[in-house]
Amino acid sequence: MKNTSDENTIIHGVSRREVLQGATAFGALAMTGLLSGRPAAAQPKQGGVLRIGMGHGATTDSYDPATWDQAFVQVFATARHGYLTEVAADGSLVGEVAESWEASPDAKVWRFKLRDGLTFHSGKPVTTDDVIASINHHRGEDSKSGAKPIVQEIVEMKAEGDDILVFTLAGGNADFPFVLSDYHLPIMPSADGKIDPTSADGCGGYVVESYEPGVRAQLKRNPNFWKTDRAHFDGIEMLSILDAAARQNALVTGEVDVIDRVDLNTVHLLKRAPGIEILDTTGTQHFTFAMDTRVGPFDDNNVRMALKYAIDREELVEKILNGYGAVGNDHPIGQSQRYHADDLEQHSYDPDKAKYYLKQAGLDNLDVTLSAADAAFAGAVDAAVLYSEKAAAAGINIQVAREANDGYWSNVWMKKPWSAVYWGGRPTEDWMFTTAYASGAAWNDSFWENDRFNELLLAARAELDENKRRDMYVEMQGIVSNDGGVVVPMFASYVMAHSDKVMHPEVVGANWTMDGFRAVERWWFA
């Protein structure tokens, strides 16, 4: 009940009638559970300072987009910066700094037209040089950027006239404009072909007033912001509140207006508090158990299939996510995505089938070790233990190895043969597959190679015909699901909470937490 397949956002505790009666009635009928409707979008109003309590943030954070890795810096970046493109709340792509774009027939050369008259907070106009420098920050030998792999496909960037930018790619990519919406790629002012990674200057809706990494950021509205229907708050105050209970207390006692990462163990209690609304979105965030398909026993697909049938997905969604999520089907494409394979057979818990596949592999029982730590995702160790309990019925003995949170990504992930993994997800099928499933990809964490899949991946990437693309992506999801080295048990919702004074549009972005990081721009006070 916590999510549906055709919508990516649900607002809890509000019935249609209340909404029609007006915004003041919000939340009065909290706890009614299922909804019959969604709030009619009221006209956004200007004003107020939005105070956000974020569950991330560290003293080591910085203004350098190369090292951004969590929601505090991501939301903060989106508040002050503009990007070439933006993933809208409904998952489609709209222009931001880029006004329009067009591709060559082979999708290899892309021409972007920049919007006229944009300026940075400092007053400097946004030029093609700034865009090129902003992207180049992530390219080349000396790049330490987490975004280096995604801009690697760019062979050349050059300006044509004042406002046209031409990207030449190594191969065709029909989804290339989506890549430019990545949170690592804000447009920053440049000097001598380089951006200053210690500068807060941007062309977004808010201007930074003060920032203390790991503690707090304060911003005020950019009076020259080009979007007239966005950035409704006079100011933004972001606080880093790492402790889940402290975050909830801050919301309940009115110290902040919005919090993210609501503790799923106590969300039912928070829901009962007066004047508080829970908001959850299910998009592309998913949790996986990745096997190294180069080594035994995982090199045998029968073993992989046995393991896929030995996990109780419903139970994991119910117990680990407290219902805030959806079951996965052993591929990384979410139900709300454009080319999701709706008709693909759903893998479900079936010990007999698991036994059958073990037999096919010539085994009576199986001993495997699953490495997990809560650094992989919250509840990963518990999920692994539940998996182990259920798999025993199929003669599969899963030893759960509890690893240290510290250094998990450098010492366990892609080092141990089978480990728990977290994926924030990517807005397009191609991006997700290219990142973690393509042959030789840096983060192909199952070291999986499938010729047909790799062939389809290249063909689909350059294909501009919708229907042909859809067929290819559906086939690829089938291949990953039935041959891939990754068990994808569940898609996890982003769960946030806000006071009933905070209003948001009907459709809330599900691509990332906090309305695709853009709550600061899209939301308003009643």
Next chain:
Amino acid sequence: MVNSIWLMIAQRLGLGLVTLFVISLLIFGAVELLPGDIAQEMLGQSATPETVAAFRRELGLDLPAHERYLNWLGGVVQGDFGNSLANGRPITDLIAGRLGNTLFLALYAAAIAVPLALVLGILAALYRNSWFDRAINVFTLSSISFPEFFVAYILIFYLAQSGLFPSIAKITPDATLGEKLYRTFLPALTLTLVVTAHMMRMTRAAIINLLASPYIEMARLKGMSPGRIIVKHALPNALAPIINVVALNLAYLITGVVVVEVVFVYPGLGQLMVDSVSKRDITVVQAASLIFACAYVLLNLTADVLSTLSNPRLVHKR
């Protein structure tokens, strides 16, 4: 004899410097032993071999460990703690504000806890074995036995959710002293509850210990009131152990309050240290741990000087 105290201070300061040097070596070695380095930890899941290598080159992490340590030490000797490896900010700036916050909270908590513990300890000694003594003991021992975050949550539940005090200790640089005291009252109260028992019990025990001495017996025979005996005769002789316990607890208030900082979102040194260790930002870790070590060295020294001064037999050596 006053000279001998100065000599002792000089000796102890010299030894303190040696201690700091050893600690910096130990910390450096310990962080080196941790799996992963700052490049891997900062990039996390999105690390690739090339980007990690580029990161290391930029920070000079490709140099051997002893060279990096000597470079760092050379800077520190000249008073330059260097920059944070993670975001390039000068460490002196980074730490100055945090240290100020930590000291403020520690002093605030101590200003409540020390007088409270002494008074309660004296009263408990005075009315030893009475219901009052027992009640005080049960209360302080229970509050020290609960984990800090639990005490903090209980206080938030009763004092913050009712709206009396803010649940997060948000400090802005332009806040007035009154505002600061109000906003940090709950963390200070939590720390008070955590440290009071130790000091109070030591005060009580030290005084009761002395009450069996012949000179107290004498005072009692003179017809002195029990309160006067304790304050005038017992307390001055019990000061040495009490001062030591107070110093230990002060040091704890400066170095060990990360849990309270997290629960009340208070930007102190503890959280800085935790962030820096988890990202392997070794220059910041070194600077923060040197400050913590200094706190222990200086407070212990102060305690020793004060307990020497409180004991005429040590001051007037023959």
